[in-house]
Amino acid sequence: MQDFSYDFEEHEMEIENRIRNLMWTVSGDYALNTRLDVASFSRNKYISLYDAIKQGAFAKYFDSSELSMYIVKKLFYGVEEPVLMNIAQLCVDMAVYQKIAAERPGVANIRKKAFEAMLDLDFRKMNDSFMGRVKLEVIRQFLNGRGRAEKRIQDVLDVLYRLEETDSTMEIIRTIDWIYNSAIDRSFERKHGDLDFVLRTSVEELAEATWQDFLDEEMYESVLEQLVDQVNQKVISLDEKDQKEEKQSDGPKKKSIVVLDEKALAKMNSYMQLNFGKSYLSETEQKKTDRRLCNGAHADCSLYYTDGILENPVLVNAQYVNAKKQADRNLLLLRNSKNMVKKNVDIMTDNLKRSLVTRTQQEELLADYGQILPVRLWKLGRTEDTRLFQRIIRQNQTDFVVEILMDASGSQRDRQSQVAIQAFIISEALSNVHIPHRVMSFCTFWDYTVMQRFREYDAPKSENRKIFQYTTSSNNRDGLAIRAASDSLLQREEENKILIVLSDGRPNDVVVNRPNSRNPKAYCGDYAIKDTAQEVRKARNKGIFVLGVFAGKEQDLQAEKRIFGKDFAYIRDIRNFSNVVGQYLQKLLDW
Structure with a gap:
């Protein structure tokens, strides 16, 4: 053959x-050696x-x-x-x-x-x-x-x-x-x-x-x-x-290809620790997670779970200093906006409380079995009404758990403090009504998608201020981050699971050419939007409610709609944040 x-x-x-x-x-130069x-x-x-x-x-x-x-x-x-x-x-x-x-x-x-x-x-x-x-x-x-x-x-x-x-x-x-x-x-x-x-x-x-x-x-x-x-x-x-020039442009749109050799790869883990803090997963847990989640469009990728460089640094380097400066800027905006933030937290908390009270209310009904009512015994043998008993019907009290996922890529650089405040408002309201929730951010450097944890599901309310350690860098592989967040939610026992994604609707990652790798397709444009939308659909099919909170610019709204469908919120004015997001959460609690 x-x-x-x-x-x-x-x-x-x-x-x-x-x-x-x-x-x-x-050229006349037979030593010229350029890739063709x-x-x-x-x-x-x-x-x-x-x-x-x-x-x-x-x-x-x-x-x-x-x-x-x-x-x-x-x-x-x-x-x-x-x-x-x-x-x-x-x-x-x-x-x-x-x-x-x-x-x-x-x-x-x-x-x-x-x-x-x-x-x-x-x-x-x-x-x-x-x-x-x-x-x-x-x-x-x-x-x-x-x-x-x-x-x-x-x-x-x-x-x-x-x-x-x-x-x-x-x-x-x-x-x-x-x-x-x-x-x-x-x-x-x-x-x-x-x-x-x-x-x-x-x-x-x-x-x-x-x-x-x-x-x-x-x-x-x-x-x-x-x-x-x-x-x-x-x-x-x-x-x-391969020369795709955007018709409308607002800021850099880089689609670079990084070529790595073995020496660079050997130093990658040290770099990740120096720039993003130590991982809270062991090497065995890390490999197990990668095998389970990093496949399909995300083959040859890795996940890196960390509490951040400010929480678990290797040393005080330039990255640590920059992260500390950004955290201070985030907290400064919080102090300058404390009245607006408090108002939003109070409104969202009240709405959630009303919904949770409704779920715990009980209704008393007449029935033909249950607890006997002496005052109705006279009907026995005299009427056809057999409802001599009382039943107490309790409303569905199933539990809720929420994951808040923030896009921490470089495209969010101009909105870092605003995004941190949005996540903080949601976290404070959920803490006030005792709904367990976790707050994470994600960005992607080389083949690592960094998942930074700010608070765990059952952490005390005091942990919410760690959200202001949020800082942005590098690129974003939204599909993999949503897949990882969904995986964490599915491991929780609560019946109702909610994922809230704060993003700008612009998934974009560099292409990494590693030795012996399968060299994944460039993760940007229509390909990346379709993959992210597919991960959202997969999460919903597994019973997770997914809400996209648009934290970007108006020209990217169409991409956000393609990813999240009708379940997305566009926050034009932060002062109205609690009403928009709170209504969605209230709808889920009333469901």
Whole structure:
């Protein structure tokens, strides 16, 4: 029987060799060793071949490491990666084409066929974004001759076309920076600084916001080198298949891919302890939990359970100090809002008390069995009414248990104190009516979803203030966090289980490429929303009531609705928080 997998691998190797030889020939550097996108060849060979030509030409005429390092530094300040990459790709293409076409006339025909293929394959996708429309105009003017476009696009084209004459990598960088700051985010320089400021960003500053400050210098440089290499590969490709630029943007949307080696993995557990505090699970319990919960879309992921760096630190490091500062800011907002918070707690407490009193009321009924009523014995033999007895009917007194789960990803950074107050209001009200509840937060770093515990189900009311240790960082794998919270609820004996999720409706996690891993699909966009919605449905099918409390921006409301359906609350004004959430809890208690 023919081994088709072997034939396919042979075919892939042949394609890769062809593309690599083309890149080497163009660059004149046979030591050039860059990862090639072989899969794109099956989509359209001319796009793939032209990317290889550009890669070789850019290595020949310019400094690719200098450009990639600038992009890494620009990304550090929270710019939108897909948009920045689209700008960089156009600038690189404009800078190298005339030079390589003058040396190799056949390049013009390959570029023509690549551009025609892009029009066929990606016209709608490009037309959905501003930089996509700029790219469309570049393609049209190359195929049909240069003309004039609408003013905003023409302003960008005028700057792009100047790159045809440049021999300077720095001029390419200046052009990318000008287009982003002028056409995409005019507030960038005011918020962060100009190009000179971005370029002065040091390796040490990059490390402050990442895990590398706990690794040795050699390891940091190795990972940074891999990141620069990934950026360099993205800068070269004009293919739209992975370049998804958001139509409406508000803040950074990073979809990075982190490549790990064995040395980095060996240090991961130490890093997790240093940055998030020691885990309260033993190694055996941790592995058992991962085997049970980390499968399907979350294969190759892990859960990390901790009481937080302030409760169980390894040492007082920068992360500890930052967490303490945020806790102080949270408590400051609590003090400044104490009247509003108290009012919300009192309203929610009163509503819950009324519902619980109703559940414990008893009703007396006349019946033909039960406790005899002497005053009704005269009816015996005289009437057909046999109801000589009294029965006491007690209302359903089944128990309740609640889990409060807070999204602690970086996208919540601007709302940290507000989210902490929301969770505190619910926790205080539940404590007042003696409903057991646990408060957790979640974020995801690399393949670890960190579940931080602020109070346990049966903890005293005094534990509620630990909620103000809430701080945000990294990404969020909402589906796995909801799965883990549901698993904890299902282990409780109470019949009625409620899960309240405070989130912004934007599940988003980096892709982790680990040695020997199955390399899970990028957890973002529609894929992540569908997975999170599926975990919510699974929890409900197991008897858990799930409420989503929207703690995000209005443009993400549709995603929140897709995840939680009709059972979600949008809190426009924190002063009305108790009424909105309290009504949902009251409805469940009255059910």
